[in-house]
Amino acid sequence: MPIDLHLHSSESDGTFTPEELVDSAIQNDIDTIALCDHDTISGVRKFLNYAEGKNIRTIAGIELSAFSDGGECHILGINIPLNNEELTTALEKFRNSRLIRNDTIIRKLYELGIPITADDVSVYSKGETAGRIHIARVLVDKGAADSIDDAFKKYLVKGARAFVDRLKMDPYEMVALLKRTGAKVVLAHPGLLHMDENALFSFVKELTASGLDALEVYTPHNTDTQIGMLSKMADSLNLKRSGGSDFHGENKAGHEIGFYRPGVHVPDTVYSILATGKSG
Numbered sequence: 484m485p486i487d488l489h490l491h492s493s494e495s496d497g498t499f500t501p502e503e504l505v506d507s508a509i510q511n512d513i514d515t516i517a518l519c520d521h522d523t524i525s526g527v528r529k530f531l532n533y534a535e536g537k538n539i540r541t542i543a544g545i546e547l548s549a550f551s552d553g554g555e556c557h558i559l560g561i562n563i564p565l566n567n568e569e570l571t572t573a574l575e576k577f578r579n580s581r582l583i584r585n586d587t588i589i590r591k592l593y594e595l596g597i598p599i600t601a602d603d604v605s606v607y608s609k610g611e612t613a614g615r616i617h618i619a620r621v622l623v624d625k626g627a628a629d630s631i632d633d634a635f636k637k638y639l640v641k642g643a644r645a646f647v648d649r650l651k652m653d654p655y656e657m658v659a660l661l662k663r664t665g666a667k668v669v670l671a672h673p674g675l676l677h678m679d680e681n682a683l684f685s686f687v688k689e690l691t692a693s694g695l696d697a698l699e700v701y702t703p704h705n706t707d708t709q710i711g712m713l714s715k716m717a718d719s720l721n722l723k724r725s726g727g728s729d730f731h732g733e734n735k736a737g738h739e740i741g742f743y744r745p746g747v748h749v750p751d752t753v754y755s756i757l758a759t760g761k762s763g
Contacts, residue, residue, distance in 0.1 A: 484514040485741040485748045488561055489671065489699065489727025492518055492612030494526030498732030506560045510540050513741040515761055519559050522577040525611045526550050527557030527565060549654035551686060553676035559699065560666035561756065567664045580650035581612045588618055588702035591645040594637065597627045611686045646758060655693045669697040669725045673713060674705035684716055691720050697756050699728035701726025701743040723756040
């Protein structure tokens, strides 16, 4: 029973609508999927409602961004409630910080002689707030960059001419917040963190004390070596192993729903994260 606990929709930085994610998963015989848009749950009700009566299990999720000693890290909440006041307040804060960041990036681009507007960006952003990926697509349209990757390298990554840092959230607070909502909490694609194995182990151990339930072991972002290392780390800390494609549609080529390697499904052992408790 193929499973994917890490999908993104057009409500954040994906290109598929929540409904299209459901249809695509059904067409590819994926049994269970979780929508984990960045810092928003605006697409979750559409996602859940559209799947009602269809041969698929859909799960409400979210991906929160934080900063660690190893750089930006992402925390997934799986099976989140949709009417939690504390989470709603936090997401409003995150949305406002994104709006401020986008306005500052647009102003910097204008100063560089690249006049784009928030309306230009909204053409690509279908959700509550836009992100750098949507600004990048406008830059390609305007001829200021050859591709989305080129736009990021020239203007939007740290050290580039229009880069603006984002609100730095504490990863331990993000884990604790999601845990208080009753969600299962997962450290997403830990192989992307700039940490050696010992530093990563210490970081994960501290996150576990805050309520972490699982490591995202099976993801296209982790190498085979990292998958082996993270599996052992999860076992030693009594954490579950999660997995997902980190599917973004056209915005992240090579990622397919239900797969963490070309032709290799996320293993069904990942279902254990949906059960009660940590071990397994």
